[in-house]
Amino acid sequence: AQTVTQSQPEMSVQEAETVTLSCTYDTSESDYYLFWYKQPPSRQMILVIRQEAYKQQNATENRFSVNFQKAAKSFSLKISDSQLGDAAMYFCAYRSESGANNLFFGTGTRLTVIP
Amino acid sequence: NAGVMQNPRHLVRRRGQEARLRCSPMKGHSHVYWYRQLPEEGLKFMVYLQKENIIDESGMPKERFSAEFPKEGPSILRIQQVVRGDSAAYFCASSLSGGNTIYFGEGSWLTVV
Numbered sequence A: 001a002q003t004v005t006q007s008q009p010e011m012s013v014q015e016a017e018t019v020t021l022s023c024t025y026d027t028s029e030s031d032y033y034l035f036w037y038k039q040p041p042s043r044q045m046i047l048v049i050r051q052e053a054y055k056q057q058n059a060t061e062n063r064f065s066v067n068f069q070k071a072a073k074s075f076s077l078k079i080s081d082s083q084l085g086d087a088a089m090y091f092c093a094y095r096s097e098s099g100a101n102n103l104f105f106g107t108g109t110r111l112t113v114i115p
Numbered sequence B: 001n002a003g004v005m006q007n008p009r010h011l012v013r014r015r016g017q018e019a020r021l022r023c024s025p026m027k028g029h030s031h032v033y034w035y036r037q038l039p040e041e042g043l044k045f046m047v048y049l050q051k052e053n054i055i056d057e058s059g060m061p062k063e064r065f066s067a068e069f070p071k072e073g074p075s076i077l078r079i080q081q082v083v084r085g086d087s088a089a090y091f092c093a094s095s096l097s098g099g100n101t102i103y104f105g106e107g108s109w110l111t112v113v
Helices: none
Strands: A003-005 A010-014 A019-021 A024-026 A032-039 A046-052 A064-069 A074-079 A088-096 A103-105 A109-114 B005-007 B010-013 B019-024 B031-037 B043-050 B053-056 B065-068 B075-079 B088-095 B108-112
Touching (some): A003 A088, A003 A103, A010 A019, A024 A074, A032 A074, A046 A074, B005 B088, B010 B019, B019 B088, B019 B108, B031 B075, B043 B065, B043 B075, B075 B088
Parallel strands (some): A010 A109
Antiparallel strands (some): A019 A074, A032 A088, A088 A103, A088 A109, B005 B019, B031 B088, B043 B053, B088 B108
């Protein structure tokens, strides 16, 4: 079974600074998707960014970008110019390209933004 | 374009009662997923459904839990004879097809007293 590991239970960043959240995963598959979801205090799960494993180019969404290292099975999230609204739990998730359609989640990283 | 709609947002049940959670997927989406989040944990997959079919229920507890997604109407997650350990957030999600991005609802919080 696929496993997703987030080794940083908590992180903090100064407002306007940059922070990187780590994620590693274990799989024997070659085709899959990776996601970062944000869960603010409202508890809603919000999609931040998505990466297809067959794409070498790292995905970017405004201030959010990923560093996808397929050989190392690493998928980190970089948040630039951090804002107070970025404070949330961040979950890394894996989804197979074939077979099971469900997402496998990591245990999350709680990000605090310091004014 | 409404997102994934879940209700109720909050539900309180006494031990032994039944809980029913409803989910309407995003417009045009025919794939529905249910996830459970225990306090201070990540989301865990429960079940994946398409209209009138359960595709994968490998994450569902063997007893007391059931799910359906009828031809008409919302998907229902049903928990019979609830126990304190069922207290959790239950998230519904939907996708356009099996390979597309999954979008989540705002969750339903079940408290068993």
